[in-house]
Amino acid sequence: AVEDRPVRIYTLGRFSVQRSGEALVQKQSRQQRPMELLQALIALGGRDVGVEPLCQALWPDADGDLAKNTFDVTLHRLRRLFAINDLFLLRDHRLTLNSQLAWVDVWLFERLVNHAERLLSRTAEPAVIRQLARVTERLLSLYQGNFLERESANVWSLTLRERLRSKLLRHILDHGQVWERLGEWERAIRFYRKGLEID
Numbered sequence: 675a676v677e678d679r680p681v682r683i684y685t686l687g688r689f690s691v692q693r694s695g696e697a698l699v700q701k702q703s704r705q706q707r708p709m710e711l712l713q714a715l716i717a718l719g720g721r722d723v724g725v726e727p728l729c730q731a732l733w734p735d736a737d738g739d740l741a742k743n744t745f746d747v748t749l750h751r752l753r754r755l756f757a758i759n760d761l762f763l764l765r766d767h768r769l770t771l772n773s774q775l776a777w778v779d780v781w782l783f784e785r786l787v788n789h790a791e792r793l794l795s796r797t798a799e800p801a802v803i804r805q806l807a808r809v810t811e812r813l814l815s816l817y818q819g820n821f822l823e824r825e826s827a828n829v830w831s832l833t834l835r836e837r838l839r840s841k842l843l844r845h846i847l848d849h850g851q852v853w854e855r856l857g858e859w860e861r862a863i864r865f866y867r868k869g870l871e872i873d
Contacts, residue, residue, distance in 0.1 A: 679774070679775055679776055679777045680693060680694050680758055680775055680776075681693055681756065681758065681761060681775055681776040681777065682776075682777045682778075683712070683716065683776060683777070683778045683779065684779050684818075685713070685716060685778065685779055685780050685821055685822055686779050686780065686783065686816060686817050686818050686819055686820070686821060686838075687817075687818030687819030687820070687823060687824070688818070688819070688824050689709075689713065689822055689824065689825055691709075691712075693756060693758070698755070698756070705751070705755060707732075707748050707751070708748055708749075708751040708752035708755055709752075710732060711728065711732060711745075711748045711749065711752055712752060712771075713822060713825065713831065714728055714731045714732055714828075714830050714831075715728065715769055715771055716771065716778055716780060716834075717731075717821070717822070717828075717830050717831045717833070717834045718731065718830060720770070720771045720773075720778065720780075720781065721770045721771070721773070722768045722769075722770055723768060723769050723770070724767060724768055724769075725742070725745055725764075725767045725768070725769060726767070728745060728769065729741035729742065729744070729745050731828070731829070731830040732744075732745075732748075733745075749762065749764065749769070758775060760772055760775065761775050761776060779816055780821065780834070780838065782816060783813065783816050783817065783838060784838075784841075786809055786812055786813050786816070787813065787841050787842070787845055789809055790806060790809045790810060790813065790845055790849070791845070793805055793806040793809065794806065794848050794849070794852065797852050797855075803852070803856070806849065806852070810845070810849055810865075813842065813845065814868060817838075817842055817872075820835050820838070820839055821834050821835040821838050821839075822835065823835070839872065842872060843869050843872060846865050846866070846868055846869040846872075847866075847869060849865055850862045850865035850866050850869070853865065
């Protein structure tokens with residue numbers, strides 16, 4: 675559950691970070707780089723992300739040593755900003771955002787989409803249809819906009835942004851076809867309209 679993790683990170687639509695229920699406000703420009711490191715870490719998967727790909731994403735013009743030093747300083751600032759032990763784990767030149775301590779909307783979104791895909795293969799069962807409808811409502815309420823859409827566009831964020839958007843549109847189309855098959859035309863139309871809004 676969201677409540678049992680001290681950190682919540684919202685990336686779908688507006689970018690927002692909460693620590694222990696309080697918004698972590700980016701007061702100074704010094705915090706901008708650490709937050710970009712956090713965003714890039716999530717965009718590149720959030721778990722076991724190599725330091726080198728992170729450096730290439732954030733400091734493409736810096737050479738190896740300079741990029742590594744900049745990474746070390748930025749990670750130190752990021753850890754100080756959150757002040758939660760083991761939130762960012764660095765092992766064997768790989769960085770992980772600890773999912774025991776952080777909830778990320780993108781991670782939940784991906785789990786829900788995968789769950790919905792499994793349900794779509796069993797829509798002959800009425801109970802599954804109801805469950806699918808609930809999962810889809812959660813998906814649509816979670817998806818408040820494209821991944822980091824209000825942040826400056828970066829190559830490293832666009833790949834995930836497009837993948838999530840495509841997954842949601844494909845799900846809406848597949849779910850709409852389920853309602854069509856059941857003769858629930860108004861529900862199908864509502865889904866297709868939502869898809870058009872997103873597209």
